[in-house]
Amino acid sequence: MNKITLLINCKDQSNIIATVTNFVAINGGNIIYLDQHVDTEQDIFFMRLESEFISSSFSTDKFKSSFKKEIAGKIEMKWRIYSSETKPRMALFISKYDHCLYDLLGRYNSGELNLEIPFIVSNHVDLKTIADNFNIPFYHIPVTKETKSEAEDKQLELLEKHNIDFIVLARYMQIVSSKLISKYPNKIINIHHSFLPAFVGAKPYHSAFKRGVKIIGATSHYVTEELDAGPIIEQDVAHVTHTYSIKDLIAKGRDLEKIVLANAVKLHANRKVMVYNNKTVIFS
Amino acid sequence: MNKITLLINCKDQSNIIATVTNFVAINGGNIIYLDQHVDTEQDIFFMRLESEFISSSFSTDKFKSSFKKEIAGKIEMKWRIYSSETKPRMALFISKYDHCLYDLLGRYNSGELNLEIPFIVSNHVDLKTIADNFNIPFYHIPVTKETKSEAEDKQLELLEKHNIDFIVLARYMQIVSSKLISKYPNKIINIHHSFLPAFVGAKPYHSAFKRGVKIIGATSHYVTEELDAGPIIEQDVAHVTHTYSIKDLIAKGRDLEKIVLANAVKLHANRKVMVYNNKTVIFS
Amino acid sequence: MNKITLLINCKDQSNIIATVTNFVAINGGNIIYLDQHVDTEQDIFFMRLESEFISSSFSTDKFKSSFKKEIAGKIEMKWRIYSSETKPRMALFISKYDHCLYDLLGRYNSGELNLEIPFIVSNHVDLKTIADNFNIPFYHIPVTKETKSEAEDKQLELLEKHNIDFIVLARYMQIVSSKLISKYPNKIINIHHSFLPAFVGAKPYHSAFKRGVKIIGATSHYVTEELDAGPIIEQDVAHVTHTYSIKDLIAKGRDLEKIVLANAVKLHANRKVMVYNNKTVIFS
Amino acid sequence: MNKITLLINCKDQSNIIATVTNFVAINGGNIIYLDQHVDTEQDIFFMRLESEFISSSFSTDKFKSSFKKEIAGKIEMKWRIYSSETKPRMALFISKYDHCLYDLLGRYNSGELNLEIPFIVSNHVDLKTIADNFNIPFYHIPVTKETKSEAEDKQLELLEKHNIDFIVLARYMQIVSSKLISKYPNKIINIHHSFLPAFVGAKPYHSAFKRGVKIIGATSHYVTEELDAGPIIEQDVAHVTHTYSIKDLIAKGRDLEKIVLANAVKLHANRKVMVYNNKTVIFS
Numbered sequence A, B, C, D: 001m002n003k004i005t006l007l008i009n010c011k012d013q014s015n016i017i018a019t020v021t022n023f024v025a026i027n028g029g030n031i032i033y034l035d036q037h038v039d040t041e042q043d044i045f046f047m048r049l050e051s052e053f054i055s056s057s058f059s060t061d062k063f064k065s066s067f068k069k070e071i072a073g074k075i076e077m078k079w080r081i082y083s084s085e086t087k088p089r090m091a092l093f094i095s096k097y098d099h100c101l102y103d104l105l106g107r108y109n110s111g112e113l114n115l116e117i118p119f120i121v122s123n124h125v126d127l128k129t130i131a132d133n134f135n136i137p138f139y140h141i142p143v144t145k146e147t148k149s150e151a152e153d154k155q156l157e158l159l160e161k162h163n164i165d166f167i168v169l170a171r172y173m174q175i176v177s178s179k180l181i182s183k184y185p186n187k188i189i190n191i192h193h194s195f196l197p198a199f200v201g202a203k204p205y206h207s208a209f210k211r212g213v214k215i216i217g218a219t220s221h222y223v224t225e226e227l228d229a230g231p232i233i234e235q236d237v238a239h240v241t242h243t244y245s246i247k248d249l250i251a252k253g254r255d256l257e258k259i260v261l262a263n264a265v266k267l268h269a270n271r272k273v274m275v276y277n278n279k280t281v282i283f284s
Helices: A014-024 A060-072 A099-109 A128-133 A148-159 A178-183 A204-212 A246-269 B016-026 B058-072 B101-110 B126-132 B150-160 B178-183 B202-211 B248-270 C017-028 C060-072 C099-109 C128-133 C148-161 C178-184 C204-211 C244-267 D016-026 D060-072 D101-108 D128-133 D148-161 D178-183 D205-213 D246-269
Strands: A003-011 A031-039 A042-053 A078-081 A087-096 A116-122 A138-140 A166-169 A188-192 A215-222 A230-239 A273-276 A279-282 B002-010 B027-037 B044-053 B077-083 B088-092 B116-122 B138-140 B168-169 B186-192 B213-223 B232-239 B273-276 B279-282 C001-012 C029-039 C044-053 C079-081 C089-094 C116-122 C138-140 C164-168 C188-193 C215-222 C232-241 C273-276 C279-282 D001-013 D029-039 D044-053 D077-083 D091-095 D114-123 D139-140 D166-169 D188-194 D215-222 D232-239 D273-276 D279-282
Touching: A003 A014, A003 A273, A003 D016, A003 D178, A003 D246, A014 A031, A014 A060, A014 B027, A014 C178, A031 B016, A031 B027, A042 A273, A087 A099, A087 A148, A099 A116, A099 A128, A099 A246, A099 B027, A099 B178, A099 D101, A138 A204, A148 A178, A166 A246, A166 C204, A178 B248, A188 D016, A204 A246, A215 A246, A215 C232, A230 A246, A230 A279, A230 C215, A246 B202, A246 C001, A279 C273, B002 B016, B002 B058, B002 B273, B002 D001, B016 B058, B027 C279, B058 B077, B088 B101, B088 B150, B101 B116, B101 B126, B101 B248, B101 C099, B116 B150, B116 D091, B126 B138, B150 B178, B150 D029, B178 C099, B186 B248, B186 C029, B202 B248, B213 B248, B213 C017, B213 D232, B232 B248, B232 D215, C001 C017, C001 C060, C001 C273, C017 C060, C017 D016, C029 D016, C044 C188, C044 C273, C044 D001, C060 C079, C089 C099, C099 C116, C099 C128, C099 C244, C138 D279, C148 C178, C204 C244, C215 C244, C215 D101, C232 C244, C232 C279, C273 D001, D001 D016, D001 D060, D001 D205, D001 D273, D016 D029, D016 D044, D044 D273, D060 D077, D091 D101, D091 D148, D101 D128, D101 D148, D114 D148, D148 D178, D166 D246, D188 D246, D205 D246, D215 D246, D232 D246, D232 D279
Parallel strands: A087 A116, A087 A166, A116 A138, A166 A188, B088 B116, B088 B168, B116 B138, B168 B186, C089 C116, C089 C164, C116 C138, C164 C188, D091 D114, D091 D166, D114 D139, D166 D188
Antiparallel strands: A003 A042, A003 A078, A031 A042, A188 A215, A215 A230, A273 A279, B002 B044, B002 B077, B027 B044, B186 B213, B213 B232, B273 B279, C001 C044, C001 C079, C029 C044, C188 C215, C215 C232, C273 C279, D001 D044, D001 D077, D029 D044, D188 D215, D215 D232, D273 D279
């Protein structure tokens, strides 16, 4: 049995659901999931659909060609079709913090994540042992102000060589330049340790402490040119009190960061996220 | 412009989405919302669909007849079609607690609730002034062990006279008998002041205090013959500590109760709830 | 039996707890609650203490004098002593939104709030009926750009005449000037409809929608000269999705606003809040 | 500088705070934290106090003797005094699930946990590699119905040999007998994968699915003779919907389990938990 996931977005118009579901039915598919959304302000239609095909002669490539000709050729739309057989390939960028790394690798190891991790890259060697313990290739690419451009070239080379689909910055602590962003648009996932848009930039827990907030948060978002301003995928928060020191906020925040990042990674890897106008539609 | 909401559930089968969306398209409808769910264990398909019809000749009754003949006549299913012009009519059953009452009437007054409240009934007169202030007819029907059956007859008479669609027990504090339940199956909404299935029955905050839980909850559910065991519509919780007395738990709980009940009422009134096997599918 | 609440803050120093608790014991008090906090960065000590006095000769005024002489005269500190017999007097400032008003008055009516509400003031007459229903004097003081200063004079007159202790802006929708703020420092409670410091200023739900956040919030804080930047008393949040329109965000937000504001009012009225450096210590 | 933590509980009585804080002051201590609680129903007083001692001649043992003589000898109480220099020693009992194990060891490794882990014991060898990677001795003690008593003897031997202070069952999946419980009363921490007291016993996620709850939870508690009925230390919950399969509930639950267990471990290791009447007082 073959299974595909179809994502489309286009100008909102009559009969679009009927047209697409009919196409799937005619091609022998049984729809097992369908969700849709209309942004009524922008007049944009979004749909995510999963379908199973029993016929042994089914091929995802043929289905794609057919969809392109019969549907996408007639209605102007953005569309993607994924075979459930192909797992997305994720590169992990890390630095010195290990909590998100342990969390993601623990999940990866236990089969919770529907993806491949061909390698881990870091600007420091501190966490190499962890990568080794999980038997994942580790590349140390130091980054300084002077060598940043060169370092990103090395990163790009690795990414291309390993056919990477998306990048996860698991507390990478470096600002990624447009060189990488332009190659992986809405494909670089960051975890920011605040409830965005509050406390953009460095040291958000220090700012939260100073402002005396009663709740802290973490935000996972796609990286765009503007710092911490990309489309938000997932957020969560925790209540805190005046008794929390900055150190306490950081410790509490780590638990938020790892869970929020893991959820964002799962949503992306399962092709449940669509991006438009710097926002996300999450079909969960 | 006419707008209808269609809810169906049936044995899961191929092409059901395509069939129904096609039917809507052929009849001049533009689907503005569609959500579906398959219970893969029970092999049941659920769908909720909203559609707009521009044609001035459209009639909900004709559409219903046509749907019955063309779709429901061919595929065995449970189905309901509502016109958005018809607001559901809700009867409020209350006793002596006023927090859910104020909350619901405040929302009703400000236009937040898509429903009519033809009357309020209570076994006590304490809250009559509130009903008066909101200009809603108030009926006092005392209930004792001896007069319960007779009281329920009076309630039924009111319910039928006012064409009531569903009943909300806003901390009514009386057990409703099968006489009413059988006439309003999955149409009587209760708010229970615990996180069900924990603390079924009377005095759940006392039980929560005794057990030393760190979180309390509230649950809104449809009333069935078995006490506090009906299909759950909505639940929410709040963190508490050892410093909470029973009185504190009750005060904190009131906030949960009124918000959870209001959410359940909105979901039901907006026809977003489907019930099967003592569970709910919530298309929110 | 008399009961007092004592709040102090001073430079952190040795033996301060022992000194104060001893003083209370010597004066015949039995401490029923004590909480303290040290801001180790700023080196400030905070304490809140409740004590019961059985002796019929006890007088809060005498205790105050004695405390002033024996303790506050020897250790430089800020201190307040309240008798539990004296309920704080709260003025309600409202405009056109009724959800916070209904919520607060419902709680007031049922005895949940330990305070008096001598009057309600509004710049519009829309909600006068609600005040009437709850039998609370209602003053209509219109505010325009031109009449603002004059209007605030009228408000001040009312506040003084009624011996008001603190002011609650229950979605008052007007910026309060320094004329009022300087007379009621850390005694004007506002509810802002966002998770501060995100979305300061007007139309936060519109900004939240535009930014595509996955969580919205509400914040209750003391009013200071800088807009929405005063000490935070209470915050809460709710998860939202891409399906929420601005109208949906506003509706969901109303539930947060009323609960958060009510909690802040209770904390303040029960003398559980201390302010310093634009932050709060909440002894709950 | 020496630092001690003092925990006491006794019948509620006048002047107890003054008496104890005075004693600490006289002995050269500076109180840096004090929290207390009175269970007014049971008339029990609880206090937790942290104090620093600058004098180089201070000894925790001398202070204990003195406290025993001067305070505990005069007022009937339960009391414990810990030196902050002594880290509690924790034994980890595991089985086949790795998520709590990775989470705890990750925290341990990064210095977040104020404790020692002398060894890990498991009834299966599956997770030995993880223990090895973290350089913690791993003991495989198989448990069958027939060998259970013998296995517990081996466990007890290890526990005694390593001077273990408390045991954490990190999804150990075996019922611990009274043989262990009686030796470690309120010192065995379990994580149960439901919101207790709902869904006691095996397969709580299956029960939650069947009941159709809208929220799932996890509970960390001390192990007592009655299954899943011991004093609750920490609970947390997550919202779920009808779209969650049992597998989805289990995956979501894992995130709750590991965070809740880690929080409970931290509270216990930092001596912030007091137990009485099958409930906990948490001085956090």
